[in-house]
Amino acid sequence: METSTRSGGGDLREELRSDASTITDSAKQRLQSEVDARKGTAAEQAKSISSALDTAAGELKDSPDWLQSMFRKGAQTVQQFAESIDQKDSRQLTRDVQQMARTNPATFLGACALAGFAAARVLKAGTESSSDAYGDSGSGFDQTTNSQFSSGLASSGTGSSSDSQGFGTSSTVGGTSSPAYSGGTL
Numbered sequence: 476m477e478t479s480t481r482s483g484g485g486d487l488r489e490e491l492r493s494d495a496s497t498i499t500d501s502a503k504q505r506l507q508s509e510v511d512a513r514k515g516t517a518a519e520q521a522k523s524i525s526s527a528l529d530t531a532a533g534e535l536k537d538s539p540d541w542l543q544s545m546f547r548k549g550a551q552t553v554q555q556f557a558e559s560i561d562q563k564d565s566r567q568l569t570r571d572v573q574q575m576a577r578t579n580p581a582t583f584l585g586a587c588a589l590a591g592f593a594a595a596r597v598l599k600a601g602t603e604s605s606s607d608a609y610g611d612s613g614s615g616f617d618q619t620t621n622s623q624f625s626s627g628l629a630s631s632g633t634g635s636s637s638d639s640q641g642f643g644t645s646s647t648v649g650g651t652s653s654p655a656y657s658g659g660t661l
Contacts, residue, residue, distance in 0.1 A: 510565035521557035525550045 532546030560568065576583040 507565040514560050518557045518560040521553055525553040525557060
């Protein structure tokens with residue numbers, strides 16, 4: 476009787492292990508296909524950076540030779556990196572990154588930090604341009620007016636402003652100010 480229960484539990488464990496293995500393999504394949512699909516874009520961007528560095532090196536005619544050389548070597552290194560991305564599949568790229576992390580952990584961590592800073596700058600630039608379209612807060616509302624109305628009393632109002640609902644602060648009369656309703660329905 477105990478033997479059949481144990482074998483039933485063993486079958487369940489094997490089925491769960493098999494399912495977990497199938498899910499893991501499926502996730503790996505999907506990740507690899509995603510990397511393969513996007514590596515062309517990454518290689519093109521790297522080539523663009525290489526071209527920009529080479530152009531910058533050409534424009535540094537009055538600069539010291541070592542500076543021009545540094546820009547040219549940087550352009551060559553980025554170009555080689557782009558070609559490497561183009562030529563290798565996702566598994567080879569993963570192995571290369573793992574090998575680099577094992578042999579040069581400080582360089583790997585430094586590269587990760589630089590990539591993180593670059594990504595943060597790109598994201599920050601994107602959010603700043605979208606917030607400029609809607610004002611400083613990004614919401615399209617005057618936060619001062621909204622907080623004055625929600626508190627019930629406005630400490631100082633020197634004019635009339637309102638949000639999209641028609642609520643705002645009234646002009647200061649006799650040294651005090653109060654919330655005002657400038658139209659619309661309640």
